[in-house]
Amino acid sequence: MIIYNKLWLDNLRVVKMVQSDHESGYISKDELTAIKQHYHVGFYLPKIVGRVGFFILTLIALALITVLLSLATGWTGFFESPYWWLFLSFAYYTCTELMTRTNNYFHSGIDNALLYYSAGLFTFAIVWIFSNPRYGAFGEIPQFIILLVAAVLLTLRFADVLVAAGSCVCFFSLIYFSWTKLGSFGMATMPFLMIIVAATAYYLLNKMRRNDKLAYYHTCIDVARCVALIVFYLSGNYFVVNKLNNLLHHLADNNTYVRLGFFFWVWTMLMPAVLVAIGIRSKSSFLLRLGLLITAAAVATFRNYFHLLPIEVMLTIGGAILLLLAYTVIRYLKQPKHGLTSAQLEKAKDWDRLNIEGFVIGQTGSSITTTNAAQQTPFGGGTGGGGGSSGSF
Numbered sequence: 537m538i539i540y541n542k543l544w545l546d547n548l549r550v551v552k553m554v555q556s557d558h559e560s561g562y563i564s565k566d567e568l569t570a571i572k573q574h575y576h577v578g579f580y581l582p583k584i585v586g587r588v589g590f591f592i593l594t595l596i597a598l599a600l601i602t603v604l605l606s607l608a609t610g611w612t613g614f615f616e617s618p619y620w621w622l623f624l625s626f627a628y629y630t631c632t633e634l635m636t637r638t639n640n641y642f643h644s645g646i647d648n649a650l651l652y653y654s655a656g657l658f659t660f661a662i663v664w665i666f667s668n669p670r671y672g673a674f675g676e677i678p679q680f681i682i683l684l685v686a687a688v689l690l691t692l693r694f695a696d697v698l699v700a701a702g703s704c705v706c707f708f709s710l711i712y713f714s715w716t717k718l719g720s721f722g723m724a725t726m727p728f729l730m731i732i733v734a735a736t737a738y739y740l741l742n743k744m745r746r747n748d749k750l751a752y753y754h755t756c757i758d759v760a761r762c763v764a765l766i767v768f769y770l771s772g773n774y775f776v777v778n779k780l781n782n783l784l785h786h787l788a789d790n791n792t793y794v795r796l797g798f799f800f801w802v803w804t805m806l807m808p809a810v811l812v813a814i815g816i817r818s819k820s821s822f823l824l825r826l827g828l829l830i831t832a833a834a835v836a837t838f839r840n841y842f843h844l845l846p847i848e849v850m851l852t853i854g855g856a857i858l859l860l861l862a863y864t865v866i867r868y869l870k871q872p873k874h875g876l877t878s879a880q881l882e883k884a885k886d887w888d889r890l891n892i893e894g895f896v897i898g899q900t901g902s903s904i905t906t907t908n909a910a911q912q913t914p915f916g917g918g919t920g921g922g923g924g925s926s927g928s929f
Contacts, residue, residue, distance in 0.1 A: 537692045538752055539636055540579070545752055547575035548642075579642035590645030598628065598653045618664035625657035636694075643696070651694055655702070659683060677717075680710040691756055700756035704763035708733070723784040727800070730771035738764040762826060765811070769830045772803035775837045808834050 538545075551572055558568040582590065602624060606615040614620045632650035641647040666679040687703035690696070711733050715722045741761045744750055750757065770776050777800050781787070794800060808831040815823030 538695060539633070539693050540642055540695070540752075541640075542752070544577050544579055544642075548577045548579065549751075550575045551577055579640050580644050581642060582644055587643070587645035587648075591649045594646050594649035595653065598649065618661045621657050621664070622661035625654045625661060628654035628657065647694070648696070651690065651696060652698070655686070655690060655699065658686060676713040677710065680706050680713060684710055691753070695752050695756055697756055697759045700753075700759050701763055704737075704760050704767075707737070708763075708767050720784065723780065724795075726780060727771050727777050731768060734764050734768035734771060738768065758822065761822070765823075765826055766830070769807055769811075769833070772800055772807065773833065773837060774800040774804045775840060804834050804837050 554563060554568055554571050557563050558565065563571075605624070606620075609615055609620075628650060632647060632654060635641065635650065636647045639646075662679055662682055666676070684703060684706040687699055687706050691700045691703055708730070711730065712726070715726055715729055738761055741757055741764060745754060745757045745761070774794065774797065778794050781794050808827050811823055811827030811830065813827075815821070815825075815827050
């Protein structure tokens with residue numbers, strides 16, 4: 537299903553791994569060169585500055601082409617129809633397929649711009665089509681079904697993280713708008729439903745992450761896991777639930793009463809600490825960083841409802857506490873304790889790397905020049921003299 541050469545993708549993973557090892561001093565430059573020669577990668581891979589430049593230039597070129605095509609067909613009035621933009625999206629997607637295959641692009645900026653542009657036009661056309669009043673109140677459901685299917689197919693095809701995030705947004709939006717059709721009961725139980733759905737999605741994504749057959753999509757799965765956890769937290773966040781409650785009962789924005797408000801306040805303030813604790817216990821930097829991120833959301837929620845101190849004072853105090861805490865933790869973990877360390881990841885996993893490097897270097901043995909065993913023998917062929925000794929010994 538994936539458009540890229542799978543052998544080159546496997547080789548690229550090996551090259552990136554040994555490149556990191558070379559930068560950390562685990563393998564020599566000659567070994568790195570030999571590995572790169574053995575594990576050939578034929579993708580066009582410009583540097584990050586080149587990717588950004590190509591991305592911007594491609595978007596500008598696509599916009600100009602779209603304007604010219606729309607002006608050329610303006611006399612027909614077809615460009616005023618959503619089907620014109622749908623046609624353009626399929627045309628640009630065809631260009632994406634052809635150019636990616638022909639030029640061996642791999643997230644080079646050009647293929648990313650083509651992909652996002654075609655996907656954006658497709659989304660625009662679908663939203664326009666289903667905004668027609670004839671679809672009534674159920675227009676969001678087929679709209680998000682189509683967008684979800686398209687986003688999943690594009691993710692499987694190009695393994696792009698932004699498209700993967702879009703797939704998650706479409707999925708949770710579909711669940712939300714479908715459940716709202718149940719009326720007051722659906723809106724009242726929406727937070728609990730979204731919590732259950734997000735938790736289930738995260739569990740399934742974790743199982744997929746451990747599947748080696750999906751190695752090409754591991755980064756996309758990580759992004760999807762992040763989105764699922766964010767939705768999991770926000771579904772019980774007091775601020776989000778309060779806004780949803782006001783929308784349901786047509787209340788003013790300054791209304792702060794929420795049924796079961798105590799539960800949602802506990803969820804808002806306790807869940808970040810739970811995620812951080814789980815991240816530390818499981819030694820997962822992913823959960824730890826996400827826990828710190830939603831901690832900021834919890835603080836912002838608390839600040840929105842309770843104004844204990846001026847914002848400048850709270851920011852100053854909070855920053856000082858965080859700096860002191862970070863300094864203390866770094867000093868404490870300078871020597872590894874309980875499986876945790878403040879050292880760089882490469883230095884913390886020396887033993888984990890030995891088998892990997894031995895395998896990679898062993899596979900490239902034929903590419904590395906070796907010395908004949910007979911030439912390595914330091915004895916024989918010597919001569920000596922003086923002191924009445926013979927000419928050789």
